[in-house]
Amino acid sequence: ASPLSAKPSAYRVDEKVTSKQDATTYNNFYEFGTGKADPAQNSAAFKPLPWTITVGGLVNKPQTIDMETILKDFPMEERIYRMRCVEAWSMVIPWIGFPLSALLDRVEPLGSAKYVAFETVVRPKEMPGQSGFFQPLDWPYVEGLRLDEARHPLTLLATGLYGETLPNQNGAPIRLVTPWKYGFKGIKSIVKITLTEKEPPSTWNRLAPQEYGFYANVNPAVDHPRWSQATERRIGEASGLFGGARMNTLPFNGYADQVAGLYAGMDLRKFY
Amino acid sequence: MATFAVPPRYRAASVWALYALGLLPGFYAFYLGIYGGLGADPVREFEHRLGFWALRFLCLGLAVTPLRDLFGTNLIAYRRALGLIAFYYVLAHFAVYLTLDRGLILSSILGDILKRPYIMLGMAGLLMLIPLALTSNRWSIRKLGSRWNTLHKLAYPILLAAVLHYVLSIKSITLEPVIYLAIVTALVGYRVVRPRIMDWKRGRRLLAR
Numbered sequence: 117a118s119p120l121s122a123k124p125s126a127y128r129v130d131e132k133v134t135s136k137q138d139a140t141t142y143n144n145f146y147e148f149g150t151g152k153a154d155p156a157q158n159s160a161a162f163k164p165l166p167w168t169i170t171v172g173g174l175v176n177k178p179q180t181i182d183m184e185t186i187l188k189d190f191p192m193e194e195r196i197y198r199m200r201c202v203e204a205w206s207m208v209i210p211w212i213g214f215p216l217s218a219l220l221d222r223v224e225p226l227g228s229a230k231y232v233a234f235e236t237v238v239r240p241k242e243m244p245g246q247s248g249f250f251q252p253l254d255w256p257y258v259e260g261l262r263l264d265e266a267r268h269p270l271t272l273l274a275t276g277l278y279g280e281t282l283p284n285q286n287g288a289p290i291r292l293v294t295p296w297k298y299g300f301k302g303i304k305s306i307v308k309i310t311l312t313e314k315e316p317p318s319t320w321n322r323l324a325p326q327e328y329g330f331y332a333n334v335n336p337a338v339d340h341p342r343w344s345q346a347t348e349r350r351i352g353e354a355s356g357l358f359g360g361a362r363m364n365t366l367p368f369n370g371y372a373d374q375v376a377g378l379y380a381g382m383d384l385r386k387f388y
Numbered sequence: 389m390a391t392f393a394v395p396p397r398y399r400a401a402s403v404w405a406l407y408a409l410g411l412l413p414g415f416y417a418f419y420l421g422i423y424g425g426l427g428a429d430p431v432r433e434f435e436h437r438l439g440f441w442a443l444r445f446l447c448l449g450l451a452v453t454p455l456r457d458l459f460g461t462n463l464i465a466y467r468r469a470l471g472l473i474a475f476y477y478v479l480a481h482f483a484v485y486l487t488l489d490r491g492l493i494l495s496s497i498l499g500d501i502l503k504r505p506y507i508m509l510g511m512a513g514l515l516m517l518i519p520l521a522l523t524s525n526r527w528s529i530r531k532l533g534s535r536w537n538t539l540h541k542l543a544y545p546i547l548l549a550a551v552l553h554y555v556l557s558i559k560s561i562t563l564e565p566v567i568y569l570a571i572v573t574a575l576v577g578y579r580v581v582r583p584r585i586m587d588w589k590r591g592r593r594l595l596a597r
Contacts, residue, residue: 137428138428141427141428142427142428142429146560150562152427152428152429153427203559205429205432249563250561250562250563250566252560252561252562253560323560339503342504342505342506342556342557343500343504344496344499344500344503344504346496347496349429349431349432351428351429352428354430354431356421356422356423356430357418357421357422357426357430357431357434357488358488360430360431360488361491362490362491362493362496
């Protein structure tokens with residue numbers, strides 16, 4: 117990771133930021149292994165540069181953009197967001213990035229576009245989780261958003277954190293951040309973005325549809341079938357083993373006033 | 389078949405050594421937890437390590453009989469210690485769940501136990517272990533006679549509950565849970581075929597006479 121400058125933005129939660137050490141060594145990125153420490157340990161061989169993203173599908177101006185152009189053309193801002201994992205732990209992370217809507221504006225979605233599909237890179241030689249006998253997921257990792265969710269001002273394409281470019285284990289060189297949704301929606305190391313008419317597949321939903329929905333909005337009232345989502349443990353709050361009390365999980369991870377309107381009239385128990 | 393056994397005069401000392409060695413990983417994990425050596429989520433890591441050690445010692449305890457039957461290795465003198473070490477790890481795992489993990493918030497704990505199959509399995513395993521731990525002494529063996537053997541067959545449902553508790557708690561199947569499932573299947577499966585194996589061995593012994 118190298119230094120990355122960004123202007124501060126108004127999007128910042130007033131909570132203690134998780135230590136960089138914790139945010140960069142406690143990760144879910146199954147392409148590098150299923151253990152929390154695996155991504156930091158197994159991602160040294162991954163080459164995030166050079167990199168291009170292909171944006172296409174139902175758009176007027178399909179294009180392939182390289183990272184240099186992205187960093188030059190889109191003004192980077194720092195945003196401090198809560199991050200809530202579906203496994204009931206959470207962090208507060210200072211991301212650097214730009215709104216996904218800015219990228220969408222550039223490719224001009226057609227009127228028929230209703231969804232945005234994302235795809236992670238597949239490089240078994242650099243990503244040990246993608247090779248071998250036992251592979252936990254089908255590759256590539258895919259995710260999706262409804263177009264209005266993708267255009268929401270909170271939705272960020274992140275290129276850095278803690279004042280630096282993204283480390284490999286956090287999804288270098290570019291990833292999605294949707295702070296009102298569970299962390300697995302934040303697809304990492306994106307190579308392809310496609311505008312579609314139909315709801316695109318998402319990796320965890322495909323693996324266990326009863327457990328992980330397409331929407332995956334943080335919701336303390338709808339439990340994961342196997343564990344409660346009512347509370348969470350904030351990483352780094354405990355000193356050693358003690359003092360890390362669980363805190364209540366907030367609807368839409370505390371962003372309800374900004375995003376609840378996207379789901380007006382929807383039964384969130386059904387569309388979890 | 390060659391028979392392996394620890395000489396009687398070292399037996400008591402070796403059993404105590406097993407207790408010390410067996411409980412060491414738990415104390416070491418606690419030490420790491422206190423001094424920040426368990427990563428970003430130390431409570432979860434500590435809880436999981438205790439659970440894994442419980443599962444490992446349950447497996448070891450149930451491996452004693454097949455080892456004797458098939459390889460002539462007699463570790464029966466250590467079986468009680470293996471079972472009790474597993475029980476202590478289960479108790480510690482449960483205590484960490486109640487206190488450090490759920491913070492003794494009873495509504496959340498009761499909700500967990502009543503709604504979640506993997507927690508129910510864990511609880512069932514713990515409850516079944518209690519009578520076994522309480523009767524793991526010579527007085528109970530004498531008092532209960534053949535009923536003691538019947539009671540201690542509970543070890544098999546306990547092991548099944550333990551491994552399912554683990555497998556159902558994870559997000560996706562990887563190599564590790566498959567290995568544990570395979571070991572447990574072999575141990576429980578052996579029980580099913582054991583009568584036939586013993587018959588066959590008895591038959592061979594008769595023929596050899």
